[in-house]
Amino acid sequence: MLSLLTLCPPFVILLWYTMVHADGSVSQTFDYLKQHGLQGLIGIWPRPTATAWKIIACYAAFEAALQLLLPGKRVEGPVSPMGNRPVYKANGVAAYVVTLVTYFGLWWFGIFNPTLVYDHLGEIFSALIFGSFVFCIFLYIKGHVAPSSTDSGSSGNVIIDFYWGMELYPRIGKHFDIKVFTNCRFGMMSWAVLAVTYCIKQYEVNGRVADSMLVNTVLMLVYVTKFFWWEAGYWSTMDIAHDRAGFYICWGCLVWVPSIYTSPGMYLVNHPVNLGTQLALYILVAGILCIYINYDCDRQRQEFRRTNGKCLVWGKPPSKIVASYTTTSGETKNSLLLTSGWWGLSRHFHYVPEILSAFFWTVPALFNHFLPFFYVIFLTILLFDRAKRDDDRCRSKYGKYWKTYCEKVPYRIIPGIY
Ligand code: NDP
Numbered sequence: 331m332l333s334l335l336t337l338c339p340p341f342v343i344l345l346w347y348t349m350v351h352a353d354g355s356v357s358q359t360f361d362y363l364k365q366h367g368l369q370g371l372i373g374i375w376p377r378p379t380a381t382a383w384k385i386i387a388c389y390a391a392f393e394a395a396l397q398l399l400l401p402g403k404r405v406e407g408p409v410s411p412m413g414n415r416p417v418y419k420a421n422g423v424a425a426y427v428v429t430l431v432t433y434f435g436l437w438w439f440g441i442f443n444p445t446l447v448y449d450h451l452g453e454i455f456s457a458l459i460f461g462s463f464v465f466c467i468f469l470y471i472k473g474h475v476a477p478s479s480t481d482s483g484s485s486g487n488v489i490i491d492f493y494w495g496m497e498l499y500p501r502i503g504k505h506f507d508i509k510v511f512t513n514c515r516f517g518m519m520s521w522a523v524l525a526v527t528y529c530i531k532q533y534e535v536n537g538r539v540a541d542s543m544l545v546n547t548v549l550m551l552v553y554v555t556k557f558f559w560w561e562a563g564y565w566s567t568m569d570i571a572h573d574r575a576g577f578y579i580c581w582g583c584l585v586w587v588p589s590i591y592t593s594p595g596m597y598l599v600n601h602p603v604n605l606g607t608q609l610a611l612y613i614l615v616a617g618i619l620c621i622y623i624n625y626d627c628d629r630q631r632q633e634f635r636r637t638n639g640k641c642l643v644w645g646k647p648p649s650k651i652v653a654s655y656t657t658t659s660g661e662t663k664n665s666l667l668l669t670s671g672w673w674g675l676s677r678h679f680h681y682v683p684e685i686l687s688a689f690f691w692t693v694p695a696l697f698n699h700f701l702p703f704f705y706v707i708f709l710t711i712l713l714f715d716r717a718k719r720d721d722d723r724c725r726s727k728y729g730k731y732w733k734t735y736c737e738k739v740p741y742r743i744i745p746g747i748y
Contacts, residue, residue, distance in 0.1 A: 378457030422561035495576025517583030528595040540602035542694035549691035617690030627680035643671035653731030
């Protein structure tokens with residue numbers, strides 16, 4: 331089902347159209363489509379204009395340059411299934427700060443107005459849909475003719491190779507990591523850039539920014555800041571360490587993140603809800619708390635692995651399982667599984683605050699329309715599916731050790747319920 335959703339470019343365009351041109355009302359868009367059918371969809375589908383391509387090209391080139399040129403600490407990723415250890419340059423925070431300061435600077439000094447991005451948003455999404463497809467063809471060909479490491483291979487089926495990808499760590503040259511670019515520097519960075527864009531658009535149209543928009547933007551920026559702060563940790567998660575660079579993940583990062591993940595802010599541009607200071611503050615604090623807990627879950631697991639279990643978890647020595655497994659090259663290795671702290675509450679507790687944070691940056695839109703909540707619902711389905719996928723993968727990797735973990739920590743996501 332998720333795969334079908336990510337394969338659904340018309341949905342991206344319809345969501346944008348509904349938010350920007352149909353007052354956020356799904357029924358208004360539905361009536362329009364009922365009346366005009368496929369021709370109506372073609373009619374509202376924006377063509378990728380030269381302006382849209384220029385905006386995307388400048389942004390992508392800028393982010394690629396920052397990724398390559400900014401200094402950063404050398405970080406080693408986790409051992410891959412083929413026994414390789416990819417090396418990265420951790421300069422995400424610097425790239426994030428330079429990006430936002432440059433964007434604000436361009437606006438402040440009248441060099442580039444971010445409202446241009448909002449005004450061409452449909453064309454930009456349309457160009458991204460097309461461009462990411464071409465980019466994935468490039469990845470497919472590269473996987474066949476010039477793989478960057480032994481963590482690559484064909485399933486023998488063209489469609490599966492294109493969809494799931496061929497390479498785990500594709501690179502251009504030795505240093506330009508393609509997944510760091512698509513997932514972090516293009517996808518996640520665009521989330522922050524678009525959140526700021528929506529805020530500026532509302533300011534330029536109304537002369538002020540509503541408290542609902544402020545809460546939404548601040549929470550999204552705190553979330554993305556947390557992401558870049560922890561970016562090196564992200565390089566050892568499923569997206570990077572297990573999912574290959576194919577259409578599934580690249581399309582998600584290049585199209586789905588900029589359009590769907592930012593959509594509550596897109597809605598608020600034309601719906602400046604006034605919450606009042608007290609309610610706005612409650613939502614803001616609750617959202618920040620959830621983002622912090624999500625961060626702390628990831629940090630706890632990482633710190634535990636980094637110190638080989640020689641750390642304190644919630645003030646006590648951690649309880650753990652030493653799990654051995656065999657790599658695809660036949661080597662036997664050990665991993666530690668944490669069974670206390672957040673990781674003792676449930677096996678994927680970190681998804682609870684992740685979903686709640688998304689709820690808190692969406693709820694300022696209140697409940698007049700369903701569409702702003704689409705991302706929260708999508709995320710809930712995504713993470714429940716992901717928890718199952720991850721459990722299945724860990725079960726086949728760790729065998730009896732995973733079974734022991736499941737006996738010790740029986741709930742998958744919500745303690746006491748699921
Ligand atoms: P993680 O990769 O962080 O965690 C899962 C992996 O951790 C497992 O595959 C296993 O890998 C290892 N592991 C599992 N249990 C334990 C344990 N008890 N102790 C130590 N290691 C363990 O998960 P995600 O990639 O799903 O999540 C990372 C972050 O990204 C989270 O904050 C999540 O909320 C967020 N996220 C956000 C999404 C969004 O769209 N907004 C989507 C997905 C994630 P190993 O093989 O190394 O043992």
